[in-house]
Amino acid sequence: MFDFRLQVFHTVAKRLNFTKAAEELYITQPAVTKHIRQIEAHYKVKLFDRQGSKISLTPAGHSLFEYAEQIFAIYRNLEFEMNNFAQSHRGLLRIGASTTVAQYLLPPILASFHDKFKDIRLSLTTGNTEQIERLLQNQEIDLGVIEGHSKQTLFKYTEFIKDELLLIARTGHPKAKKGIISKEELLETSLLLREPGSGTLEVIAHALKPLGIKLGQLKKEMQLGSTESIKRYLMNSNAMAFLSVFTVLKELENKEFSVIEMDELNIERHFFFIQPHGQGDSLSDLFMKFALHYNLR
Known part of the structure; x- marks a missing residue:
């Protein structure tokens, strides 16, 4: 129902890569470029900055992307509601x-x-x-x-x-004021980890591997079977833990927990x-x- 050119722009803006967008949309890369140029010509603005093989959104591109997100959300909701009228669910x-x-x-x-x-x-x-x-x-x-x-x-x-795992410590932790640690400091830090079989543990292991760190090298203080147990433990110790951003929003807002950054470590998962x-x-x-x-x- 929606303009295909807007879908092309939205895909390029998400991937920041014309080739990947073309593969996802099952069209050629020249076709992707043509659609983007047509939108830029229509609005008389530049949507992407190009530096070699890398691209980034311009301010106008950011604005169009935000509106495209809203438009596609409306279409998805419309389709969902229309389909529900035709079916009985029980x-x-x-x-x-x-x-x-x-x-x-x-x-x-x-x-x-x-x-x-x-x-x-x-x-x-x-x-x-x-x-x-x-x-x-x-x-x-x-x-x-x-x-x-x-x-x-x-x-x-x-x-x-999408989720992000953050390295969390209580706000009164000795390293919370600085807010950043090195790889060497991480290896010396007492950590709370989830139990074997946990998806979180597997994601952490995968993210640490490019840094040359294995789970077995971490200084494990304890393994706990729930996020709430880990959070309560952290409140009363100088340990740290990798926790989902969704699980600590309230504590971060109330300044009970602090995020500890580490260079080259960004743990995202879905x-x-x-x-x-x-x-x-x-x-x-x-x-x-x-x-x-x-x-x-």
Whole structure:
């Protein structure tokens, strides 16, 4: 329904790469360039700065990107609502989610979903990533939501939302005032880590690998099975922990926790919906679409 040129711009702006945008849109790179030039000619502004093979958004490009995001969100919501008029939804949807997702992301979505679809009964089971995958494989749940993309080939993965893991300490921590540590200091710092099988632990290990750091080299003070346990422990110790930004928003706002930066370390991950291949379920698909439209920010 929407202008394809705007979709081309939006894709280039997200990827900041004409080649990747062309591959994602299944068109040629010259076609991508042509669409961008047509938009620039229409508005008489420059949308991208080009420096060699790298591109970045101009102020006008940033503004257009923000409006494009809003426009596409409206179209997605419109399509979702129109489809709902044509269908009747009822039954039981069993969801399994890893701890961070279950505690901090899903509750408001579940409440809003229940309010809109009162004939659908919901159940939520919590576990770490390995446990949720096992439940899905054993058909004990219909839909999983996990941290990171595991090596399982049994499931179809659908990207949910991006997350960032931050190195967190209590605000009174000796290193909180400086707010930055070196690689050597990290190796000397007592850390709280999640239990084996946790998706968070796997993501941390993957992010530290390019820095030449293995999990076994970290000074592990304790492994705890929940984010809330880690947060309460941090309040009363000089340990640090890598925690999802979604889990510490309140504490950061209340200045109870501080973020400790480290050069060359940026830990990002995605939360994924997972379903068995070839076993589409209308209620699962409905919930995924609803969650993807929900504003978590």
